[in-house]
Amino acid sequence: MRSLPARRIAAVALTAAASVVALAGPAFAHVTVNPGSAPQGGYTAVDIRVPNENDAASTVKLELSLPLDHPLASVRTLPMPGWTATVEKSKLDKPIKVHGNDVNEAVSKITWTAEAGTKIAPGQFQEFRVSLGPLPTDTDKLTFKALQSYDNGDVVRWIDEAKDGQPEPAKPAPVLALTKATSADGHGATASAAPAADGHTHDDGAKDEAAGSDKATDSTARVLGVVGIVVGVIGAAFGVLGLRRKSGGSAS
Known part of the structure; x- marks a missing residue:
């Protein structure tokens, strides 16, 4: 009994x-930015890491929106076999100064589309490498909203922004934290290097x-x-x- x-x-x-x-x-x-932090004012190369969460479908497209409230003058994608990257630019409401020159437009969106026979299958992930800079000095983070499309028509919107004191949202937007730049000369210049030809910094x-x-x-x-x-x-x-x-x- x-x-x-x-x-x-x-x-x-x-x-x-x-x-x-x-x-x-x-x-x-989650779709994330890796590494998750970089010094303000410098250049960096990051990977947008995209895992496949669907057990019955494959990821075939990623749309990444870049923040225009803190625009980035230099944005470059690293070529990836089997994927086509399309870069869109938008005119800025207020030009930004970069190396003494006015910049009136900035990249607002990058779309990676899988070619025939290419996909992120269930249980797999992919990393899309991007070089960025110069990073802003008036904010402690950059938020990149992303849309992940599957071959069955599903679209996962990674666009929710985390709020202090609240639980992490179910579909958080990828975030790059920006840290205070330091240097040996004490003038606060960034220690990060500009990206090399392969998209990597030193x-x-x-x-x-x-x-x-x-x-x-x-x-x-x-x-x-x-x-x-x-x-x-x-x-x-x-x-x-x-x-x-x-x-x-x-x-x-």
């Missing part, structure tokens, strides 16, 4: 644990390594957090089972 409740409690615990893991999974699958390796370490640490923390919740759910379930057994034994 006692085995049936035990089985039910175990089933409930396992169902709850599976739900927690399922809910935690998407947190690892210090990209160190940045990517640091970013990879940060990502690994963050992922590990999330996994451990999920495991802790699962263990807690199962422990609570068996605690209830123990109390029932004890109560049943006292009654006899």
Whole structure:
């Protein structure tokens, strides 16, 4: 008679644990900017990392909108086999000064479209490399809104902006954090270099390594957090089972 409740409690615990893991999974699958930070005022090269979240369809297009409230005078894409990159520019309401010259337009959108036979299949991800600069000095972040299109017609809108003190939105927009620039001469000049011909800056390796370490640490923390919740759910379930057994034994 006692085995049936035990089985039910175990089933409930396992169902709850599976739900927690399922809910935690998407947190690892956002469209992101990597590395996630760069010094203000300089040039950098970043990867727009696009994971496929759909188990039954493939990603075939990415549209990335660049902020015009903090325009970037130089935006270049790294050629990628199997993908066509289209760059759109918009006229600025107010010109910006770059190296003493007025810039009246800036890139407002980049669209990567998969050619025949190319796709980001289920369980895969792709990185689209872009060089940017000079980065603004009057903000601490740049937000890039993205639309991810699948071959079944679905479109995922990565456009929600996170707000301080509130939970992360379900579909957050990719963000590049901007840090205060430092230099050995103490004048606050940026230490980052202009992008080379291949789209990489000279210090990209160190940045990517640091970013990879940060990502690994963050992922590990999330996994451990999920495991802790699962263990807690199962422990609570068996605690209830123990109390029932004890109560049943006292009654006899």
